[in-house]
Amino acid sequence: MKWSQIPLGVLQTNCYIVESPDKTCLIFDPGSEGKKLIKWLTKRELNPIAIFLTHAHFxxxxxxxxxxxxxxxxxYIHxxxxxxxxxxxxNGSxxxxxQELMKMKKADYILKKEETMTISNFKFSILETPGHSPGSVSYYFEKEGFVVSGDALFKSSIGRTDLPGGNHKLLxxxxxxxxxxLPEETTVLSGHGPITTIGEEMDSNPFLNGF
Structure with a gap:
């Protein structure tokens, strides 16, 4: 099992592809540039089986x-x-x-609680991490040692909470x-910017000191 980071769009939102050895994959947060993403997947002969959203900002x-x-x-969405x-x-568009106005079709599946989910060869936990937005969730792959955190936690920063539905205390x-x-060695796959680890943010993230 491995992951890839693909920054997309004007805001360089990180889309993540998590793939298994059999070439099936999950897509997290396909923010824009659909044709570019399809080309990337096709070149690697990957077969997506689901889309998971950390939250629904445009x-x-x-x-x-x-x-x-x-x-x-x-x-899937919360x-x-x-x-x-x-x-x-x-969604803020x-x-x-x-940005053009975004009116997508409704999600096919609604996430209603924290749970462990198994889809094909993929097993991960859904963690409710609201604050940046009311329905923000993170996806934790315990065995593989990484979490897709969306816009909750960044390298040396945290998600903004000044948008509608944001709540700093809750974040x-x-x-x-x-x-x-999570274990300190857990890799954090953030919605923007570089990856980090839980331990690194515990030690040096200025927004977390003194909480």
Missing amino acids: DHIGAVDEIRDYYKIPV EEEQDWLTDPAL KYFQM MKSIHEKLLF
Whole structure:
């Protein structure tokens, strides 16, 4: 099992591809540039079987329908944001001048609780990590030692909370109670910027000191 990071779009949102040895893969946050992503997957002869969203801000969902329709695969999102895909005001595309209004189709499956999920060869835990947005979730691959954290935790930073539905106190609670409880060697695959580890952020992230 291995992962790849593909920055997409104007905001360089990190899309992650997690693949198994049999060439099946999961797609996390296909933010935009669907054709570029399809070309990348085709070149590596990968077979996507599902799309998982950490949250539904516009820069994380722009290529959802293009990828879903091309591969005929389902989309998963947390119930707190199940309406965001279809509403430009909720997903933020209405307020970003460089972005067209985004009205995606509804997700195929709604995540309603923290649980361990198994799909084909992939096994991971769903962690509810709200704060950046109400329905933010992280996907923890315990055996492989990494977590897809979306915009909750970044290298030397944390997600912004000044957008509609953001809550700084709740985000800090999510980070400390859900993410920082993971093993320190866990690799953090953030929604923007470089990767990091739980241990590195515990030691040096200025936003986490003194909480």
